[in-house]
Amino acid sequence: MKIANHRGRAVLVLGDRIADVADASDGRFGPDPQRVYDDWPAFVAFASGVTEGTAPLVEADLACPVPSPRQVFAIGLNYRSHAEESGMEVPAVPATFTKFPASLAGPFDDVPVVSTTVPDPRFAECAAGVLLGASVDVAGGERRGRARVRVRASLTP
Numbered sequence: 253m254k255i256a257n258h259r260g261r262a263v264l265v266l267g268d269r270i271a272d273v274a275d276a277s278d279g280r281f282g283p284d285p286q287r288v289y290d291d292w293p294a295f296v297a298f299a300s301g302v303t304e305g306t307a308p309l310v311e312a313d314l315a316c317p318v319p320s321p322r323q324v325f326a327i328g329l330n331y332r333s334h335a336e337e338s339g340m341e342v343p344a345v346p347a348t349f350t351k352f353p354a355s356l357a358g359p360f361d362d363v364p365v366v367s368t369t370v371p372d373p374r375f376a377e378c379a380a381g382v383l384l385g386a387s388v389d390v391a392g393g394e395r396r397g398r399a400r401v402r403v404r405a406s407l408t409p
Contacts (some may be wrong), residue, residue: 257316260315271302286318328346
């Protein structure tokens with residue numbers, strides 16, 4: 253299942269087509285992309301039955317799929333090469349910190365990188381992660397957290 257924010261409306265992406273969530277669910281789930289996360293199990297059950305799109309997917313019309321998250325957490329120096337290229341020691345445990353929800357961007361949004369905010373814009377990096385859903389198994393067979401889908405993307409000019 254792929255969900256997206258298409259011009260401010262929640263949609264399911266089905267190949268090169270989309271299905272508007274509010275229309276396909278006869279209003280059970282509204283058009284607000286953020287609201288599909290409120291009852292995630294019911295939404296997943298509904299979405300699994302949607303098999304055909306009703307409009308073409310126009311990638312340029314896609315926006316941030318989580319437009320107003322309650323919290324945004326970031327992980328710093330979470331891989332060896334990042335620490336090494338930054339000239340920093342690899343930490344035993346990566347730093348976890350919060351970000352403002354406005355720090356999120358859509359797949360085609362401009363992300364300005366200026367020398368007043370980044371010392372050398374050639375080495376700017378942007379990473380994103382999404383955690384949704386039910387419990388996930390972690391090392392040792394222990395069940396912890398609430399994660400089902402993980403996505404990571406980087407931007408390096």
